Amino acid sequence: MRAWPAPHLPVVPGEPISLRLHDVARGEVAPVEPEGTASLYVCGVTPYDTTHMGHAATYVTFDVVGRALRDGGRAVTYVQNVTDVDDPLFERAARDGVDWRDLGSDQIALFLEDMTALGVIPPDHFMGVMESMPTIIAAVQRLVALGVTYEVVEDGVRDTYLDLAAAGGLGELSHLDRETMLAFSAERGGDPQRPGKRDPLDPMLWRGERQGEPAWDAGELGRGRPGWHIECTAIAMEHLGDHVDVQGGGTDLVFPHHEMSVVQAEAITGERPFARHTSHQAMVAYDGEKMSKSKGNLVRVSTLRSEGVDPMAIRLVLLAHHYRGEWEWTAEDLTRAQERLEHWRAGLSTDGGPDAIATIAAIRDAIADDLDTPTALGAVDAWAEQSLAGPGEVRSAPGELARAIDALLGIRL
Numbered sequence: 009m010r011a012w013p014a015p016h017l018p019v020v021p022g023e024p025i026s027l028r029l030h031d032v033a034r035g036e037v038a039p040v041e042p043e044g045t046a047s048l049y050v051c052g053v054t055p056y057d058t059t060h061m062g063h064a065a066t067y068v069t070f071d072v073v074g075r076a077l078r079d080g081g082r083a084v085t086y087v088q089n090v091t092d093v094d095d096p097l098f099e100r101a102a103r104d105g106v107d108w109r110d111l112g113s114d115q116i117a118l119f120l121e122d123m124t125a126l127g128v129i130p131p132d133h134f135m136g137v138m139e140s141m142p143t144i145i146a147a148v149q150r151l152v153a154l155g156v157t158y159e160v161v162e163d164g165v166r167d168t169y170l171d172l173a174a175a176g177g178l179g180e181l182s183h184l185d186r187e188t189m190l191a192f193s194a195e196r197g198g199d200p201q202r203p204g205k206r207d208p209l210d211p212m213l214w215r216g217e218r219q220g221e222p223a224w225d226a227g228e229l230g231r232g233r234p235g236w237h238i239e240c241t242a243i244a245m246e247h248l249g250d251h252v253d254v255q256g257g258g259t260d261l262v263f264p265h266h267e268m269s270v271v272q273a274e275a276i277t278g279e280r281p282f283a284r285h286t287s288h289q290a291m292v293a294y295d296g297e298k299m300s301k302s303k304g305n306l307v308r309v310s311t312l313r314s315e316g317v318d319p320m321a322i323r324l325v326l327l328a329h330h331y332r333g334e335w336e337w338t339a340e341d342l343t344r345a346q347e348r349l350e351h352w353r354a355g356l357s358t359d360g361g362p363d364a365i366a367t368i369a370a371i372r373d374a375i376a377d378d379l380d381t382p383t384a385l386g387a388v389d390a391w392a393e394q395s396l397a398g399p400g401e402v403r404s405a406p407g408e409l410a411r412a413i414d415a416l417l418g419i420r421l
Contacts, residue, residue: 024080
């Protein structure tokens, strides 16, 4: 699957970023220290109701992670999946009376437009489930061969599950108690109440074919389709190897999705940890509730763009909130971002300005400190205010700072 076009990434002089990022498994902020090329895996969209601000916040956050890793000239391999085979997609297509493949294709195209407009650096591998099916099937077959799976048969249909007791590692990522795990599993795509499972939390690896559902041939597994978690495990391992430096997504993916993805990968490799950092974007609310497809309380990037809103103002709204803090989208937030964008552009349009070296260093320091983007924006605010207050001393300063803002924060001015 082809991703969107890559934006130009200016080179910024000065000391590069040494990124420190929160890791949920350790429960602390720790240095990101790749061995060679940095590897980044971010869970992608299920293509319907794209792209709402919860999505956008996630992809902008990990775009800043990628920019920070690239700042010192480090190579980054970035992988993102698309869950183009999934029950919610089928249900939405049936509701709307369209083919699920057509709905997925249309929504993916819209997502690409939104990411382009927001200046997000595209993944090197943008992989749908359908095109990755041989890789996913091979991962399930490997787990079967390792003896860490079992089958549940219902009405003659075989489903294959991971045996968590045999695989080991459950809870090492999320550190949740069992009661919370069971609740989250039920809420987030699991089937803890299903009879015949060895452990209610065991994730499905392969769902046998049912009437009216898409299915693929998978040898001894039988015809069917993959479970959600194994899709990301297989795609990440295929393109990034046995370990990833940063695994990312929203906080609603901590359990079960990221927990199970990691457990499956570690069962295959026999090595821990699969993800050296697992980091999460906090939820974005609207009208007092978490923004979600099921509730329908969505603010979409495409809607704002169609209304003439500058995508850089949208990006500024997202960067004005620390990625680990929950927040609520408001019209006032957008107005403040639009005013900030105008202020920055005015300050950078002067014939010279205050020396930008300290401001660029302050942006880098803030990003290095667990993506403290609000502080980074404040440093630019202060420079712009000073620039507008009087004649500039350094002719090159506006251009230098504009390139740094573009490279490090992804704001095109």
